[in-house]
Amino acid sequence: MSYHVNKKGYYGEFGGAFIPEMLYPNCEELRQNYLKIMAEPSFQEEFDQLLKDYVGRPTPLYFAKRLSEKYNTKIYLKREDLCHTGAHKVNNTIGQILMAKKLGKNRIIAETGAGQHGVATATVCALMGIECVVYMGEIDIARQAPNVARMKMLGAEVRPALSGSRTLKDATNEAIRDWINNPVDTHYIIGSVVGPHPYPDMVARFQSVISKEIQSQLLEKEGTENPDYVVACVGGGSNAAGAFYHYLDNPDVGIIAVEAAGKGIDTGESAATSALGKVGIIHGSKTLLMQTQDGQITEPYSISAGLDYPGVGPMHAHLYKSGRAEFISITDDDAMTAGLGLCQLEGIIPAIESSHALAIFEDKKFKPSDVVVVNLSGRGDKDLKNYIDYFKL
């Protein structure tokens, strides 16, 4: 059994391209070309070069000594927080901007929730001198003023999504509508492993550099490419897809996906899609999503804006349904505590998203000899206001 996408764009029963006909030519153009383009030596060369010189890869695989002592196991942190722009998101936007250029597109659109993917997209558009429009929910624009300012400084136009609940899912709807209205010259840079095929696979491949580096770095440090476990937080799931990618079909490596329980799974304020979701269609993909009995998509909640998505990428839905991955959900409180813990033990301020992954050690026990790699997907600068409010700093 493979946990990668099949030829028809499915992970088990999940995935596909449930899109209106207006989007068919766009997705089809991408589907027919993405693997070919990614295999071109000139593409790979430019991608690798930019990841190295511009993003700052490879990111370190850091043995967290004091954290390991505290939990009596061997914890490594994959330092995606050290990427340019502060998170793993830029791995994907670099890949997709090069893809857009190869496809001859001269206009970029993107959606963003907290603004991290918007900033990563605006960054690569500035780098390449390409017009950039970022859709962002009106409510998120008010909540995330510094990232809105960053995008503007980088030359992007930030358009408020005024429909529905005016957050990430609506920003995604607006970006898709823009693509329907501009099918020829525009490329849509989706920020996670969501959306219609081939997006989940394409984004996972661009992010797979994370697990590729873990393999060689761990070989150097531990004499084996394989950790016992690899752990990552999952909203849409792009950092997790990257961290899991080269281990998906390797049964020696345990996979742990960490979702945001928000205020608790049963409180009605949660984003734990695996626990609360049912099979359905969101943004062109068949996957698990939070919805009413009538099939209306509901609004999730998490203190972490990056995990605040009512669906999950189809790869992760399959990992959950098949039992290949263990899914754990972590509350706001436990994530915040774990985030502060990392600051104090290791001198690293993590993004609140990543803090969810760090929080599993309180309840989940590992053997002292276990090697556990946690993908530290982003840094906490963007979350300072949340940390200040929460801890009354």
Next chain:
Amino acid sequence: MNRIQEKLRENKKLLSIYFTAGYPNLDDTVSIIQDLEKNGVDMIEIGLPFSDPLADGPTIQDSSTQALKNGMHTALLFEQLKDIRKTVSIPLVMMGYFNPVLQYGVEEFCKKCQEIGIDGIILPDLPLDVYQEEYEALFKEYGLINVFLITPQTSEERIRAIDEASDGFIYMVSSASTTGAKQGFGDEQQTYFERISAMDLKNPQIVGFGISNSDTFLQATEKTKGAIIGSAFIKHLTEKGVGQIAEFVQGIR
């Protein structure tokens, strides 16, 4: 023969109207349908509201949001429509997004449609290949015609495949856009209408998107079998209420 197929045989240009069920008020569904028929509309698309209507512009989005706020849901819509065939005889088509249908249960949905006397279904985000592999047999069993969309960007090869898979009409989206985004037709649309007309498809085409008045209706139907009006009708309902449907329809032809 299905009512849609019968209607398509009539020697006239067809006017089809879309409205969102549950808008402007929860219980307007039946009276809107009756009024539309009374005023000479040939076919009606009953919109099943969805929280995330990807292919729709602000007018239909807002009507969907309001309809859901009013309390509309699939089971209630079926309940409202249960006696519709006692008073209405023109073809009725259910139009919506796939997820609410999936949650209701596709077979159960089809069965309910047949019981009520629904003639066709339009689900823009149910792709051709998935329909053919998983649902075609079911739709046929319950006597429902599935309607596919084509756009100016749809390749000739795909239009042929869609024509092959259709047994009613083809919903011809007039331009690359969401609903209600554009008004009127330019040379580009005329060329597109002529190009499709010259393909000599087995299914007639009905044009949607961009039709709002008698001028655009005439332009859209010059080379095709008919036209669908959605956003302009919803706007009319918003501005004039449900009492002025005659005025709207008579303004079209």
